[in-house]
Amino acid sequence: MKTYDLAVIGAGPGGYHAAIIAAQHGLSVLLAERDALGGTCLNRGCIPTKSFLADTGLLEKATHSPVLTGTDKLKLDLKAMVARKNKVVTTMVTGLSKIMDSHGITVVSGQARLEGPGRIRIGPRLYKAENIILALGSRPAVPGFIPFDGKLIQTTDQALDPASVPSRLGIIGGGVIGLEFAAVFMALGTKVTILEMLPDILYSEDQEVRRTIRLLMARSGVEIRTATKVLEVNRAGETVELIHQNQAGKSMSLTVDRVLVATGRVPVLDGIDPQRLGLEMNGPYVKVDSFLRTNLAGVYAIGDLVGGMMLAHKASAEAEAAVENILGGAKTVDPDLIPRCIWCRPEVAAVGLTEDQARESGRRVRAGRFNLPNSGKAQAMGEIDGFVKIIADRDNGEILGVHMVGEHVTDMIGEVLMAKTMEAAVEDLAGVIMPHPTLSENIKEAALDWSGLAIHALKQS
């Protein structure tokens, strides 16, 4: 029987990156996937929602345009929107399949089962591999008290092929995923209410980011109820009643036409029996060391399965590290270099410490900021909501955290990541010649402001 150098279970952004990188280094690779190549990211997450956001964003922008006329007659063809999304996904999945073929990666369809170190079973067949990477990903959490029906009460997975636009939508969970769906439906004219159990939405983000987003979402008509606990979800005919308790302990009721549950994600362990295998766990997640090694010889785990930030690019970075370690390296992934992007309206992008965390760290820190109304490009685009904030160490200029709100900030955070990865100081960012007129200039301005030298800002007294 052939022994592969590497077997990867799960073909999401963690698993398929691992497979490709390993193949690039000459390893023979087996990739097992029970569903479609691309995992949650490509089929039920990042990519489909971006397709929706592009379409709904267009509608929203046109509808609110001060110069277009006849926009009151604009309508979005929901069927076409879903069809376009499906086409995008199909294109990407097909492309991925060709890439796998081109690298000579053996892709096996089916539910894989980890039999032990070096052995996996897919269907009736046993496969052997020197190394195994577990990249099974996650699925939406389904709280037991919620009677999901997939139509009126949905997980985010079930919300990706809407046949109609609800007039009232209740979203349970004000995290990254909840806000993204809020942005989609808000643009479609739905009255969206977000119910969040924690004291604030996007609770791990910078305070200023949260305040700004709350304000802007509210202005767009999204109602946000924080510190609110949902007690009951009752279907009543074609509507759903959400019984919830506010901060003061007062019971309230909200009637909506559809409920979307976005209360986080849980790791997928199908085909893995930790107890039988003796696989050490870290709560619901598979336990790994900083080199992504599990306690089983030659078995690595990456991505959502091991917890931390549940982000596609975090999984891909871990895939890269795990493969490098299989090849004899000692690579780790620095969480301070993992960007966080949120596609609400407007977008949020951040990396590193929040301002509060930076100040609490005991270092001498200073924040530089630049507000979008002062940006020529933002004004020209008519998108002036937001800011760029850079927090850096006063003594050596180390960039500790960057927080941005505004259109296209998710495309801009990479510039900061580059600087941070190369250990550039905040003054290095300030010294970059940025093209004009662009939104990238705002990063430079914030970096300049850190030294009190922003150009398009009033002189500081």
Add this chain to the structure above:
Amino acid sequence: MAVEVVLPMLGVTVEKGSISEWLKKEGDKVEKGESIFVVEADKVSTEVESPGSGVLAKILVNEGIEVPVLTVVAIITQAGEEIPEDILAKAAPASPVPEAVEVDAVASATPKAEPLSPIPAAPAPVFSSGPTVQSGPVRAVPAARRSAKEKGLDLAFINGTGPDGVITCRDVENAATASRPKASTLAARMAAQQGLDLSVVAGSGIRGRIMRSDVSAFLDPSQSEGPALGQVIPLSNVRQVISRRMSESAFGAPHIYFFAEVDLDPLLAFRKQLVPQVEDAFGIRLSLNDFLIKAVALNLLDFPLLNSRLAPEGVVINPQVNVGLAVAQPEGLIVPAVAETDRIGLVAIAEQRADLVERARSGRLTLPEIERGTFTVSSLAQYDITLFTAILNPPQSGILSVGQTQDKLYLDDQGQVRSKKISVMGLGVDHRIIDGAVAADFLQNLKRKLEAPAFSFSHL
């Protein structure tokens, strides 16, 4: 007749050095053999003697500027003698810079070095056997020459890519970039804060970029975690040189090894007797190593062939007997040598040895102390190691390895089981020069010396 003063070869581990102090000024009279400047390289500072007598006519490299070894740093002339054009031309650009394209070699390094780029001169490739100073005129376009002068770069070390190898402005720019160690801003700032010269730090980043973790690991090796499994440790300068020399020695000089069990009881008893008296009289405690070093030195007088090196002209028997002692340091092994070990007494050996070891650990050895060794003693007596072999310290031809002191049971004359202290000593020699029988005689003779200490050390 004018004499060029060059930055001396500072030993095999060193390719560049800087003059930390000029002991003479321009115009001062100097005598041959008189110290004229102090050079600093790596962890060693050395006074350099004048190669000739006369007047220090011109200083070409000022204090604090790092230049490759063999760079002409000054010119000595006879009283009243003009500095000959050809020497000056070869050594430094005339000032103001002539507009001729045909220029001659070396732009003098300017004294004011930028604080963030402490190495203005473009060094030769760091691990070549030595810098290749081009002889003859170097051709450069005038603007390139000006630019090189401003940047304190030496045209002789810049490759010309213009027609017929003429040095262009771009070549100078490239050389300027190449000479600066590439480091991240945060790494550079950390180094500047700690007063660390980045050129000694090995970079672990992409294409050797020096990252912050490299600087912090260099500053405090104890703080950085030990090597992790699978980790790749970039080679420091010192380690690169050690690895090259070890390979040269191991594969260039065929080693043969001999082992002998030395009965230590007599020596230990002899030492026990001597230690309090010597300590009382001279204030220094004799270690077992001091006796070993002395015994080896005496043995080398009996077998001068083991105090030699192989040179193109033949087997050179070194005129002095300087026994080196291997000292382990975090950065790598260093072997300072006790000078004239055969001539001086045990007390003087102990004093030198204590001083050398202490300065080796704090990185304050001078170059002659490292280079003068003619034979090496490497001791692992403190370890639980029975015996071991060692690689010759080139260009030496013999090395003694000393294993642990251990108890051994034996039958005495009456057939009683007794115990004695022994050590297994190994001798490694360069078989190109030394035959097996000679090496065996050497080791046997050394064993006899150590086992009869009263006699061995009595004629001193």
